[in-house]
Amino acid sequence: MKKDDIYSQYREKVADFVFDEKVVSVFDDMIRRSVPGYATVIAMSKVFAEHYAQENSNCYDLGCSLGATTLAMRKGINKKNCRIVAVDNSPAMIERCRQIIDSDVSDVPVDVVLEDIAALKMQNASIVAMNFTLQFFSPDKREDLLGRIYNSMLPGGAMLLSEKIKFGDDDEQDFQTDMYHHFKQLNGYTGLEVSQKRKALENVLVPDTIEQHFKRLKDAGFDKCYLWFRCFNFVSIAAFKK
Numbered sequence: 001m002k003k004d005d006i007y008s009q010y011r012e013k014v015a016d017f018v019f020d021e022k023v024v025s026v027f028d029d030m031i032r033r034s035v036p037g038y039a040t041v042i043a044m045s046k047v048f049a050e051h052y053a054q055e056n057s058n059c060y061d062l063g064c065s066l067g068a069t070t071l072a073m074r075k076g077i078n079k080k081n082c083r084i085v086a087v088d089n090s091p092a093m094i095e096r097c098r099q100i101i102d103s104d105v106s107d108v109p110v111d112v113v114l115e116d117i118a119a120l121k122m123q124n125a126s127i128v129a130m131n132f133t134l135q136f137f138s139p140d141k142r143e144d145l146l147g148r149i150y151n152s153m154l155p156g157g158a159m160l161l162s163e164k165i166k167f168g169d170d171d172e173q174d175f176q177t178d179m180y181h182h183f184k185q186l187n188g189y190t191g192l193e194v195s196q197k198r199k200a201l202e203n204v205l206v207p208d209t210i211e212q213h214f215k216r217l218k219d220a221g222f223d224k225c226y227l228w229f230r231c232f233n234f235v236s237i238a239a240f241k242k
């Protein structure tokens with residue numbers, strides 16, 4: 001695994017973060033050292049797939065990056081005739097994701113698709129996983145996307161939504177951010193790396209509060225939504241269609 005040192009040198013001007021070749025080459029290390037609970041969320045995607053994948057259905061991994069969620073779901077799926085559709089709009093991510101999926105042996109077929117999820121046609125879905133991706137999607141289009149996801153799902157379907165969140169209470173926001181930055185520094189990032197990465201993500205990663213997430217999911221039609229994982233300012237929600 002190549003070490004992420006992208007923001008280790010001082011930059012006069014920090015450009016907006018993009019999922020390009022440079023990020024792809026260190027992505028595995030970057031996400032594991034930057035997202036508290038990432039390994040748990042990915043591992044539990046297998047458990048969700050085992051429990052909620054339905055026969056003759058599609059399982060979506062939206063914002064698949066290098067396919068970590070896809071691989072976990074692939075291991076968990078035990079129903080007949082399921083297909084995983086892994087989608088990302090970064091050509092560099094998709095190219096590397098295809099290689100990784102091709103080298104994984106399984107009976108569950110995977111379509112690795114280069115597409116913006118804003119334009120993706122989804123149907124017959126028993127599981128939709130969107131791990132740490134909605135936060136990068138235009139805030140004004142999030143409601144519409146959630147509605148389209150809900151409409152694409154089968155009765156009994158489950159959505160797994162994992163996100164970085166913000167807090168309505170300023171003191172809590174400060175506390176959770178502080179703990180998060182300590183977490184990153186304990187994982188080997190310097191103060192300079194943390195602050196430059198934060199600047200790069202400022203206009204790119206736009207978090208919502210947990211209340212906004214629950215309201216949007218309910219408005220989209222999801223009947224039940226549960227917070228099943230949280231670590232500092234990162235959460236994962238399970239949302240269900242009756």
Ligand SMILES: C[S@@+](CC[C@H](N)C(=O)[O-])C[C@H]1O[C@@H](n2cnc3c(N)ncnc32)[C@H](O)[C@@H]1O
Binds near residue numbers: 042068069087088115
């Ligand atoms: C933090 S990564 C997701 C990590 C991945 N789900 C995992 O669990 O390893 C966010 C991904 O979402 C993708 N992405 C962002 N906006 C997108 C969009 N509108 N359509 C498709 N993919 C998008 C990025 O290219 C990036 O690979």
